[in-house]
Every structure is written in C-alpha cells, then in structure tokens.
Amino acid sequence: MTRVCVIGAGCSGITTAKRLREHGIDYDQLELSDDVGGNWYFRNPNGRSAVYESLHIDTSKTRLQFEDFPVPGDWPDFPSHRLMHDYFRAYVDEFGLRDGIEFGVGVDSARRTSSGWNVTLSTGETRSYTDLAVANGHHWKPRLPDYPGDFDGDLMHSHSYLSPFEPVEIRGKTVIVVGMGNSAMDVASELSAPWMAARLYVSARHGVWVLPKYRNGQPADKVMAPPDIPKEQALAASRELIRGLVGSMSSYGLPEPDHEPLSAHPSVSADFLTKAGSGDIHMLPAISRLDGRTVWLADGSSVEADVIICATGYEMSFPFFDPGDVALHPDSDHRYPLFKRMIKPGVDHLFFMGLAQSSPTIVNLAEQQSKLLVRLLEGSYVLPSVEEQERIMRADEAVHLEQYYSAPRHTIQIDFGRYCVDLMKEIEAGQVRARRATG
Secondary structure, eight states: OOEEEEEOOSHHHHHHHHHHHHTTOEEEEEESSSSSOGGGSTTOTTSOOOOOTTOBOSSOHHHHSBTTBOOOTTOOSSOBHHHHHHHHHHHHHHTTOGGGEEETOOEEEEEEETTEEEEEETTSOEEEESEEEEOOOSSSSBOOOOOSEEESSEEEEGGGOOBTTBSSOOTTOEEEEEOOSHHHHHHHHHHTSTTSOSEEEEEOSSBOOEEOSEETTEEGGGGSOOTTSOHHHHHHHHHHHHHHHHOOGGGGTOOOBSSOTTSSSOEEOSSHHHHHHTTSSEEEOOEEEEEETEEEETTSOEEEOSEEEEOOOBOOOOTTBOTTOGGGSOOTTSOOOOBTTTBOTTOTTEEESSOSEEESOSTTHHHHHHHHHHHHHHTSSOOOOHHHHHHHHHHHHHHHHTTSOSOGGGTTEEEHHHHHHHHHHHHHHHHHHHHHHTO
16 A cells, blocks of 8 residues: 655645645655744744745746645735745645644654665654655755865854844944855845945856846746747747846946856846945955955955855755665765656655756646656556656756756756646656556
C-alpha cells in the first residue's frame, strides 16, 4: 500500500498534500515549525525563513495564485509577506489540510530501503514509507563569501536581516550590501534612505539589468510572452523591450552588464534605479579582502564600513539524506539535474516538489508537479526508461538554461509557462505508456 512522507509545509508542501488527499493517497506531512508558510512565515521559529519585515513579493498576485484558490480581489498587485502567509493559512484551512500536518516534527534522516524509505524523525521515531516527497525549500541555507582577512564590524547574510534595526542597528552607519539580486536591491533601497545608513554601498562582481515591476501601468509579469510563442522570438522581443524601458545601466551610475537582458535570473526593483540615479546608492567593485573596518576592493581601492550584508544566495541542501549517497546531493557546481525538475533518474520513489528557480514564480510550481506525482502513484502514468529520462532531462536543461550565463544561481532555472506546457505533454505521454503496459 502506498504511503507518502511529505517533508515541509511551505507553499510546495501544502499543495502537494492537497493533491494527495484529493486522490485518496495516504500520506504524513512533517513540518519543523509551528505553522505553515515556510519561507513566507516572518520570524519563523525554525530559523529558515528569509523574510524581512518590509518584503513584498516580486510576482504579481494573479501569477502566484493556486488554480482553485484565487487570491482576494482587493489585494495589491504585489502583496506583502503577511498577505502571502495569510493566503497559505487560508488555503490549508479551506481544504482541511491542517489536521494532517505534524507540526514541530523535523526529519533527521531519510534512508533508502528495498521497499521505499525509512524516515527518522526529530522525535526519535522511525517510520517506513513507500515514497518521499521533498518540499523543504532551497532558500534556507545561506551561501556566505569566504573573504580573506577579518572584519571588525558586523558581517551577516541577508537571510538574517529583519529590519534596519534588527539584528543590527543600521542608522548612522556605513553599510555595504553585497550582490545585485532581488534581496540585495530591496535591502539596499530600504537602507539608503537619508535617515537610515550614513552611506550605502552596493558591491558587485559585474553589472546586472534591473527590471521595473510595471510596464505601461500593468505588472510586468502580466505581459510576459505566452509559451506558444517560439522562445527565440519571445526572448529577442523581451530584450528589446527591456532596453527601451530602462536604457543603459550606466545612466544610473551602475556598472554595465556583461550579458544580455534575461541572461541572468531577473533582478526586479521598483526603487533601486531611482535610488542609484539619485546618489543614495554608491557602487563598488567586488570585495577582495577585509582588514578591521577597511574593506579592500578588486580594483585596489578601499572603503571603511561598519556593516556588510551579503545577499549572495543559498545552497540546495538535503541534510537528512545519507552523506555517502552521492546521487541524492547537489554536485560541487550546485547542479542537481532532475527529470521534469522532480525525479532523479534511477532513484525510485523520490520526488522533489518546487525545487526550481522559476520565472516568474515558484509559489504554484508544485501544484503543477503534483499532477504527475499522483498519476504515477496511482498507476495511470508510467515513467519512461531511465535512459530516456536522462535524455529528456538533458534536453530540457538545454532549453531552460541556454539563455543564462553559467553560475551556481542558474543551475535550476525554468520558465514557468513553458515548463507547465512540457509537463502536461509528459503526463499525456506517460498515460499512453501506462495504457500500453496494461494491454
């Protein structure tokens, strides 16, 4: 009898559990925290939330909503983390999922067996399952730069940043924000206000294209090219549009990117370009070493600083897997290829839910992936051979990653719209294989 262990009750875990329940598939759902929401739970007591007090999602409300649970009509275009958390709580309550979640229970280990998985809980109990659905997220283990030297001020990852007053008092201090992703731009824009940091620097190894949240009065992701337009054509048109909208990055006092627009995961900000162009944000090259309060830079210059906030991304991590089971861990280049971003070819009964850097959103990704999961568990869908899975996986990665420059942040990138079209085609193909298998 099928029995699934769902690890996590963030947005990916709860929508996976809903689909399993609807199909009458037995499951346990384990959540280390005391509530649902995962990364969107501000001050999450499990310490794994990356949310800061002023955070608003960069995806518009209609793009992030679940299929059968629309967001409230009076929501703003870009909701706050509080609205997001309330939405996930309401989803769980609407579909009666809360009683099926074991709160305060983590997973210490998950080991493969001949019939599935042995899962040891933080309570010390070990349970056996036929299948494992991993929805533990990938924005909880900060990646910190290893700078030579020592810093006498406060050095932290943006994961620890909660507000201009916590965990470090920022007012009146000289601050360096490292990175030019979405979190870096949000934090830098907030701290660059005249009544906050005395001086706000942003240190970056190279320039990026900063995209606006709105185009012609509409959320920018609402006018993304639909997946039925050939990708090369859509990409060329989008790049032309972006250049027309924002112009040259050097016009704002920023370094010029060494890549085309959309060759990196989008950096979206409503404020950053204005702050930079107004002189509130000052750009620095990469940090080369630290010496007391002196921060030395790649061009040989230096600045004095009190606080360094590193918005330098996260590592994928599955600490409950056997360290010696190499197939279950990302490689040294932060690569973790999966068939349809869900399945490790050759590893049976293991499914990763929401493990992608999805544009425009990851919120409802697992909702789509769970359509394949339940069909596979029920037997109405059959996987292709391991060799064919690997071939398809390589082809999919080529399509989704070809526009991006090589970097650890781009190893699990997908275009949500095109991914969903491909996923539905694969489900149909797997259903055909299932019918053939049963004669």
